[in-house]
Amino acid sequence: MAKVSRLEDLPDWFDLREYESCVSFNAFDWLIVLKDRASILELISKGDNVDANDLAERARKDPTDCFRFDWQTPESPVRPLSFGDIAFKSGIAVLAGSASSSKAEQWIGTLNMISTGNWLSASLNKEAIENRSDHSRSLSVNLLANDSVLMDAFNAWLKDARSQQDAVSKRELPAYKSWASYGLLPYLDLFIWMELTENRISYQLMSEAVGYRKGGDSFRKTVPKLRIEIAQHLAELEALASIEECAERLTA
Template structure:
């Protein structure tokens, strides 16, 4: 097992790292934050590094990781697509595995994807569960989209009451609670002030290189005009980064972005 080298000096930072590459972060809206974070999250757990074996380098994930890493080193802030058209964002959400809106019909493609997911995850015991318990909730153990059956012969009130009960029990079982509030402009300003995107990129780079940046070095790099900001890295920046890279956070961002684009903007001069 390789010993991780701890880096403490500014000269140890990668040549490509410049805070100037992230100047547009304060202009990001919900869709923009979702786009920037989801791309980084897709490669964050990738275990492949510069020290990868020849066999690992042939893995498609390695090429995807290198492609994303190259874009990070070149741009810092990825050039965002035009998400003003809700269909474009819906397609991107679908490709990222987040579909939208939050309640939607189960399609044949969805059934096919669920079957593929079960086949690709034998270690989770899903195949065995499917063979021995035909009434096992589909996808529930993954904590992602859950498939249900709706009987339209029931009254609207009965459907709403039943769904509310099912949702409450389901969230308890998968231990995933919904956010109580939407992401706000205050959140976006905080994330920009905390320099979360450049921090994530440095953490990605250290994983790729097999090194570790000290909190002091991260503080000097992300907040060059501040003094003694090590505690800020440990107590604020890194916890925020961990929260933003959580799949449930990114999914919530994507769904909120879709709703904000689908919802027509009301003219301020228009009477309510």
Template structure:
């Protein structure tokens, strides 16, 4: 969509008002999860179905500026954004998952050809006439990679969920060290950000103070209406009482990265799992 000239402060909808976001100061983790997820769902719908649902998306953008706080809802295990999320984010592979084999390699997907061909060769080696030739050696090398490498190569969205083998005969100390090392390598390879600790009130206060929800709502309103909203105008709209800092830089360096991270699938599903954990402990 081609965007028009930059929006001026006076062009912002009259329904937008910062005081409507004051409730964020007392948000629980469940409130943050629900409100961030609603923004992410709306953004994903726009990314995938903008042309088909443009009128509904414009109404949603206006409605969110009018009533930006989504009411609390009961969270349940199995809810999720991209996948089912549970209180514990380490779970056993089920017998069904093992026997059904998880993801399949579509016959018409060219990206999976190398893995399909390699498996055909190895199946022959194991259940037919074993040749132990160069073709078999190459096939073994192709398949001797983490399953998540293959799934990532062929474009399957794993939503951060991978299966790993754990040797329970090892000591606790050794297992913890090995897991931390594996976690670093795997997240880096899959380009998944590392959340080092549980979310705390300090995180929520930072989101509230930096007007994360208001930023997401104004940005979405401008985008879905084909308008260009500069960082300077965003800065003035979100921080009208601040004059001693470079507002455009604050939006670019702090607010935008913070808001986009908080509304990402990684954060949303981590928030949900922690909220389920905290609810269980009450």
């Protein structure tokens, strides 16, 4: 195990200028880059350093993933209920044996009827939206997201639903805007490098390397915690990304 004691001793691939675009990142941008790092960290935790190193090298070539093409904004944890949701839930009930034989036959029949055409993706709210006298809506809620994120997601959905009748106001920016100043992404890449090479960097030197301006002790109390809680942040970012996309549509 080697201890890195100078900025000059950091790996050749590390260049803080490559991370400058993080300043303008939205929730979707953070979701993409943090998912990449979470995958690498998971491989390391399983002892698969070969695959982890391959993914890490790819991330280092384009640390902010500015050439992304195939990512789509994730679904909101609060969204209109679709026939596909019912099909999925009913299929699970049949496979798990929680439905009686008669109920299972009914579910299978229902699945067969709605599995053709565009029924699976069709919203149960379509007729309610078209019929202005019907003011009810059906929603799907992902309880893996925490209460705060669900409330934001519901507010975004509500604004979208209300926009079909009323004007919608802008929402406040989420708190992740501070992550660029924390140096979160360059820190994650250096942390992954340490895990793969068994090198060690002090918190003070790490704070200098990633551009964290409040010193090593403050860095130690703030940034590593974000890495430890990365799975939770990913779930929240998925919700926030969908909320932002909805807000952008409404203000366009």
